[in-house]
Amino acid sequence: xPLQRPQQTQHASLQSAISLLxxxxxxxxxxxxxxxxxxxxxxxxxxxxxxxxxVDIPTGQARLIFNxxxxxxxxxxxxxxxxxxxxxxxxxxxxxxxxxxxxxxxHLLDREQVFLASxxxxxxxxxxxxxxxxxxxxxxxxxxxxxxxxxEKLGVEVLRVPLRDDMAIDLEAMARAVDSSVSLVYLxxxxxxxxxxxxxxxxxxxxxxxGQKVPxxxxxxxxxxxxxxxxxxxxxxxxxxxxxxxxxxxSKIFGMAGLRVGYGMGHPDIVRVVKDNVMAxxxxxxxxxxxxxxxxxxxxxxxxxxxxxxxxxxNTTFRRHGIAPLPSQTNFVYADxxxxxxxFKEQMASRNVLIRGAYEGYGTYSRVSMGxxxxxxxxxxxxxxxxxxx
Ligand SMILES: Cc1ncc(COP(=O)(O)O)c(C=O)c1O
Numbered sequence: 001x002p003l004q005r006p007q008q009t010q011h012a013s014l015q016s017a018i019s020l021l022x023x024x025x026x027x028x029x030x031x032x033x034x035x036x037x038x039x040x041x042x043x044x045x046x047x048x049x050x051x052x053x054x055v056d057i058p059t060g061q062a063r064l065i066f067n068x069x070x071x072x073x074x075x076x077x078x079x080x081x082x083x084x085x086x087x088x089x090x091x092x093x094x095x096x097x098x099x100x101x102x103x104x105x106x107h108l109l110d111r112e113q114v115f116l117a118s119x120x121x122x123x124x125x126x127x128x129x130x131x132x133x134x135x136x137x138x139x140x141x142x143x144x145x146x147x148x149x150x151x152e153k154l155g156v157e158v159l160r161v162p163l164r165d166d167m168a169i170d171l172e173a174m175a176r177a178v179d180s181s182v183s184l185v186y187l188x189x190x191x192x193x194x195x196x197x198x199x200x201x202x203x204x205x206x207x208x209x210x211g212q213k214v215p216x217x218x219x220x221x222x223x224x225x226x227x228x229x230x231x232x233x234x235x236x237x238x239x240x241x242x243x244x245x246x247x248x249x250x251s252k253i254f255g256m257a258g259l260r261v262g263y264g265m266g267h268p269d270i271v272r273v274v275k276d277n278v279m280a281x282x283x284x285x286x287x288x289x290x291x292x293x294x295x296x297x298x299x300x301x302x303x304x305x306x307x308x309x310x311x312x313x314x315n316t317t318f319r320r321h322g323i324a325p326l327p328s329q330t331n332f333v334y335a336d337x338x339x340x341x342x343x344f345k346e347q348m349a350s351r352n353v354l355i356r357g358a359y360e361g362y363g364t365y366s367r368v369s370m371g372x373x374x375x376x377x378x379x380x381x382x383x384x385x386x387x388x389x390x
Contacts, residue, residue, distance in 0.1 A: 054258050062353040062375035062382075064368050067192070067222075067332050071306055071372065072255010074299035077292035084288055092284030099291045103263060107235050112268040116287070118280040120221055120249035120262030125150050126277035127184070127217050127245055127264070132156030135183030140169045142359060144192040144219060167194050167326055167334075171206045178213055185210060188219040189234075190226060193359060193367040195328030200231040207234055211243040215270055218246045222330040224253040224300070225307060232329070238265055245270045250286070252331060253303050254293045259286035307331045310370040317380045321387050331370040337387075341366045344386065351382040 057063050063070075100114050117123035128137060128151035136157035139148055148158045161177050164170045169191055178185065190197040207216055218234050226232040235246060245266030251257035260283055264274060293299065314333045318325045325335040337344060341364055342357035353375075356367035368379060 060352055062371050062378040064371050064375060064379060065354045065356055066257065067252060067330070067369045068257045069253055069255035069303050069307065069331065069370070070375070071303050072293075072299075073259070073289055074254070074293040074296040076296045076299065077256075077289040080292045081285055081289050084285070088285060092282055092287055095284060095287045095291060096282060099287050099294075102291065102294050103265065107265060108239055109265055110268070113238060113265055113271055115264050115271050115275045115278065116282050117247075117262045117264060117278055118283060119251060119260040120219065120247040120264075121146055122278060122280055123247045123262050123264040123274065124217070124219060126279070127247075127274045128156060129154065130273045130277045131184035131215060135181050137184045137186055138174055138177050138182055139186040140174070140188070140191065142191075142194065142362060143169075143186075143188045144221070148186070163194075168196055169198055171198065171202060175206060175210050178210055182214050185214055185216045186219070187216065188221070189232065190222050190329045192221070192330070193332065193334045193356070193365075194326050195330040195332055195334050196326055197226050197232050197329040200228070203234060204237065207237055207242060207244060214243075215267075216244045218244065220246050221249045221252055223248065225304065225331055226329040235265060238267070241267060243267055243270070245274060250290045250293060253300060253307070254290070255303060256286065256289055256293060259283065259289050261286040261290040306373065307370045310373055310376045313373070313376045314368050314370070314379065317383050321383070332367055334365055334367045336364050337366050338364055340364065347386045347389070348382050351385065353379050353382040355379070
């Protein structure tokens, strides 16, 4: 069936609303839509503007702000999801266990070491609440922070340890900050917004030492994009019973941010208490899409290639203007542009290219997420024009 244009869809909804109110089938000329919406009052108010998408990205706009993968979801996953839509009257069932079984097989973990969440953020929030009620949480000062902010609003104390001068996470300072009042250490690897990965061996030593005193939560949202995902991930430590939790997501390389699927892997005792704090019930369509995406090696390789190609383009744009981007192992690049990053973001937005402005304490740093290759061509042009305009 051809897709309806938004206006036609809205028109059809208006017709059915009028039919419902009048009890009669009605064929309403398009031209009378506006007048009737006014006359119908409340009934018309219920007709929210409809779009063909869950998010409105105007044609020609480069959206480089949320570290998404616009090439996703996997075409195979999309085709599979279309088949199950007629069956979504029911709460999700077997798909939960099927998906978890994939993670167990891939990482050689037991059933009680894995849980699902509505996006990894929910797993992170649940972990923050599970442990943050027992003591304070230590985190790097500049890092992904939605879950930290959430927990702080609910009374959890978060202690932020400054980054090193080279913008790396300061593992030594974090280890020194752990005392008996600390209940959890949070690390994001690679870190957001810097994009920098912690060396695998250094992090392994840190986890072995600090994990003796306190549980460690590692956010591996971007692991699949790192130079060496197995070396960078700490999943292997879980097989030896490490005092840790690791979160992963389908929102990044898998290009499924709108479907909200994440998961956690960890010590069974940690997984149990974190699961008790997870609030949302899983989204069955998302889980089904995740299952098929996880198995779609071709799409994963394609996405990785496009993202790395895009990252090189953004690095080149920065370097051409004498700016040294931080070494990213993710689908975003962070760089000190030597200007007010928030004002710069606004100037870029006026050229239809959306990038991130300043994060607290880093007023001259911009973060640029990967879009499609053509979006990054737009970025290059807009950056040049904005930068040279001074
Ligand atoms: C480091 C990191 N962790 C977690 C998330 C949350 O992602 P989601 O809830 O979509 O899995 C993000 C999102 O940008 C992120 O950058």
